[in-house]
Amino acid sequence: MLTELSSIRDWLRYTVSQFESSDIFFGHGTSNAYDEAVWLIFGFLHLPHDTIENFLDASLTGKEKKDLLFLIEKRIKDKIPTAYLLNEAWLRDYKFYVDERVIVPRSLIAESLSENLYPWIDDPEKIFSALDLCSGSGCLGIMMAHSFQNAIIDLVDLSEKALQVAEININHYGLNDRTELIQSDLFDALQDKKYDLIISNPPYVNQASVDSFPMEFLKEPSMALGSGEEGLDHTIRIINEAKRYLNDDGILIVEIGHNKEVLLNKFPTLKFQWLDVSLGNDFVFMLQKSQLPD
Structure with missing residues (x-):
């Protein structure tokens, strides 16, 4: 043949x-x-x-x-x-090294980052500190570093192996002087840090979907995909804890997959604003610090 x-x-x-x-x-x-x-x-x-x-x-x-x-x-x-x-994946025009230590990057937040999160952020030059929470391969943190040239970026993940991959990508893009890798269970190791911008593409797959995964998804780290019975365990923690880690005019942006209806039932009083991405306006929300629960 x-x-x-x-x-x-x-x-x-x-x-x-x-x-x-x-x-x-x-x-x-x-x-x-x-x-x-x-x-x-x-x-x-x-x-x-x-x-x-x-x-x-x-x-x-x-x-x-x-x-x-x-x-x-x-x-x-x-x-x-x-x-x-x-050992490669693409988000927009960015190429990243990947292997089985991280999930394959496919975040909808990347679409908005390529436009500097406009109109949610008026002046990209006024973002001086940013956090990529549940960073995995580091793809979103690296894109943030390019979108917000004055910002120092923290990339946080619970997995030490994922941070090893993120370091490969940071080295490739020459961003060592503007980034810090932190091993942490969400905010736990961040102490008194505060940010102008927090973005997160956390695990958000519900248990029913995890149970029906195709073989390809089973090759990815399970801890980076599933998030409890309803797929919102990580997101609920992020919403409840984020306010402490934002500067006064800071904003939180989180991707939640297909969990919008469940999320709204969990937080009926929060005034979520939804980013318009290629799949619609049901998948990525934004909250200002003042809108977050204490």
């Missing part, structure tokens, strides 16, 4: 066919077999994804064919997410 597949075009066709005839799950950056195949092949070959036509007729070497076939088979048989096979 390896002799029959010569060009990238051949391998792209073959990979799409193999993915379509398999039972793999798409949900770590792509939604279909073609996009997943492009990501796997072009990522493996270290070629830009946005100039596919320039390379389709290029031939693969014998070793490249063997190595690529191995990755395709691992993706199908072992259900390993492509991000882990390639």
Whole structure:
């Protein structure tokens, strides 16, 4: 078979066919077999994804064919997410190192960060301190550092292994002098720190969804996904504790998945404001310090 597949075009066709005839799950950056195949092949070959036509007729070497076939088979048989096979994930225009120590980045908050959180933040230059709570790979904290050039960013996670991955990404983007990695169970280790901005993409999957996870999600750290029976254990703690860690005009932004209705029932008096992201305005909320419970 390896002799029959010569060009990238051949391998792209073959990979799409193999993915379509398999039972793999798409949900770590792509939604279909073609996009997943492009990501796997072009990522493996270290070629830009946005100039596919320039390379389709290029031939693969014998070793490249063997190595690529191995990755395709691992993706199908072992259900390993492509991000882990390639050790790369993308949020907007940012590329991050990932492996099994962290979940694959896929936060909707990244969309708003790419626009400096406008209109919720009028002047990005007035953000001097920010917190990425439940930072995982560090992706949102790194994006915050680019959006708010005057800010010192704390990246907090309970997992020491996740912070090791975040450090790789911080080093890659040259942000060591503007970031601090802190191992903590949410706010517990932050003492008297205060921030102009806190963002969090915490675990928010409810137990019923965890119980029905596809194999691909089971490759990710379980502690970074599930959050109690209703998926809100972490979010409830964040809302109840965040006020102490915000400066007077500070704001809190949290992603909650599909839990809006449950959240509103838990906090019927809070005046949540919802960010408009690509999936709608039901997934990411914002609260000012003055709106948070004491």
